[in-house]
Amino acid sequence: MEEQRTRICGGPPWARGGGSPRMRHWEARRNAARVPWPSAIVLAVFVMVGTGFAGENQPDRESVDAFARLLLLAGPALLLLRNRRPVVSVFGVSAVALVYIGAGYPYGPVFITVAVGAFAAVVSGHRRAAWWAVGGLWLGHLLIAHWLYEYLPPGKDDAAPWGQELVIAAWVVAILAASELVRVRREVWARERVERAAAEKRRADEERLRIARELHDVLAHSISVINVQAGVGLALLDSNPEQARSALTTIKAASKEALGEVRQVLDTLRTPGDAPRAPAPGLDRLPELIEQAASAGLSVEVETEGERIGLPPGTDLAAFRIVQEALTNVVRHSGSRTARVRIAYAPGRLGLRIDDEGPATGSDAGGSGNGLVGMRERAAALGGTIEAGPRPDGGFRVRADFPVQPKETM
Numbered sequence: 001m002e003e004q005r006t007r008i009c010g011g012p013p014w015a016r017g018g019g020s021p022r023m024r025h026w027e028a029r030r031n032a033a034r035v036p037w038p039s040a041i042v043l044a045v046f047v048m049v050g051t052g053f054a055g056e057n058q059p060d061r062e063s064v065d066a067f068a069r070l071l072l073l074a075g076p077a078l079l080l081l082r083n084r085r086p087v088v089s090v091f092g093v094s095a096v097a098l099v100y101i102g103a104g105y106p107y108g109p110v111f112i113t114v115a116v117g118a119f120a121a122v123v124s125g126h127r128r129a130a131w132w133a134v135g136g137l138w139l140g141h142l143l144i145a146h147w148l149y150e151y152l153p154p155g156k157d158d159a160a161p162w163g164q165e166l167v168i169a170a171w172v173v174a175i176l177a178a179s180e181l182v183r184v185r186r187e188v189w190a191r192e193r194v195e196r197a198a199a200e201k202r203r204a205d206e207e208r209l210r211i212a213r214e215l216h217d218v219l220a221h222s223i224s225v226i227n228v229q230a231g232v233g234l235a236l237l238d239s240n241p242e243q244a245r246s247a248l249t250t251i252k253a254a255s256k257e258a259l260g261e262v263r264q265v266l267d268t269l270r271t272p273g274d275a276p277r278a279p280a281p282g283l284d285r286l287p288e289l290i291e292q293a294a295s296a297g298l299s300v301e302v303e304t305e306g307e308r309i310g311l312p313p314g315t316d317l318a319a320f321r322i323v324q325e326a327l328t329n330v331v332r333h334s335g336s337r338t339a340r341v342r343i344a345y346a347p348g349r350l351g352l353r354i355d356d357e358g359p360a361t362g363s364d365a366g367g368s369g370n371g372l373v374g375m376r377e378r379a380a381a382l383g384g385t386i387e388a389g390p391r392p393d394g395g396f397r398v399r400a401d402f403p404v405q406p407k408e409t410m
Contacts, residue, residue: 035080043116044076047109054108062104062154071100075113082120087129090117094133098140104153115175122179123186130179134172141168213321213374215262226251250295282316283343286323293327299338300327306345315402318378319343319352322386325371326354326398334396335359350402358395375400 051072055064062068078092093113100110114137121130144152145160233247290300311319323341330339336357344351372388375398379386384402391397 034083036083037080040076040080043079043113044073047072047076047112050109051106055106058106060154060157061106064105068100068103068105071096071103071105072110075110079113079116079120082117083124086117086121086124087126090114090121090126090130090133093117094137098137098144101141102144102148102152104157111171118175119179119182122176123183125183127180127183131176134176138168138172141165209377213377216371216374219262226254254292254295280313280317281320282311282313283319283323284316285320286341289320289324289327293331293339296331297337298327298331301338301340303340303342304345305342308345309404311350311404315350315382315404318382318384319350319400319402321378322352322375322398322400323354325375326388329371329396329398330354330356333360336395348404350404352398352400352402354398355391356395358390360396 048069051064051068055061064072074096075093078089078096080089081092082089094117097110097114101107114134118130118134121127121133142165145165149157149159230247230251233244233251236244236247286302290302293300327339327341330336334356336359339354339356342351342353342355344353375388376386379400379402382402384400386398386400388398389396
């Protein structure tokens, strides 16, 4: 069963990108455990080289010494934690950048490490931590540039122009806004993946139910005929060999037809993209069904009302299977040897009614109890209704009604 379910669904869950909660949890932990060495190394080289060029254009700032280079390397080093500890990473790089600016070193690529740390924190869901860390850096820069500059290097420094603060504020907002945009897009993509996985599972469940209904209807009817004929053959094997031979011939024909229909269902299971090799049965095969019922000792009268119309394949198949299941139940559970099938065609509607006189035998004929459930599922899938139950005057009645969009008049 597990192998069949895997084949229907198109592969195991982990191959489809869904997976169990435990597998998704371990996948998330594995992603978080990855240390981004390559990007950190590239960023460290860029920051070191870029700061050197920036220092040449800012002669009024402190020269880049060993302590400055240590701070410049500390930022990329802290970014190695951005997958596992994004909050520690963003606060760490913000603190390093604040110390760097407070020491009077040149403005430059040091702020890129802050941008990367804030981006990682926001995308991982730690939005508040990112805003606090970047906001704290900006407020610290305000204090240094406008109030503490007299006490911090470089010497004889002046207060920074307020217009510069607007540029920095815009830079901060742009970084955080871009991070928020990426976070929202990732959440949308994750939600779409979940919805696609749910839709795929729903389609697989519906396909599994459809195949189960088909197999049940095919096997239940054919095995009921085989069961009856086998009993007849055993009873007459010695006293009437010719009639026993006829029963065995009926068993052979019923089993052959059942095998053909089961093979057709299994073919669609193995190759879901291919068209079936044989057309699905419909009401045009009702004479064959009546002949099979007759071989099981059941006399079936068919009455048609209205002008016959061409039915859509799904409706035609459902109508055939409902009649088939109803007649199978008569063979199994009713003491009556006659049944009446009434097919009513009306504009936009198809009605079915199957009656038997009863009484119920009350014996266990080997049914699974899923026949009526399958009939209701077929009718509901097509927007129809079905009623099944004892008649007031005895016997049993199955009544079905379907909406129909006729293809052509026949």
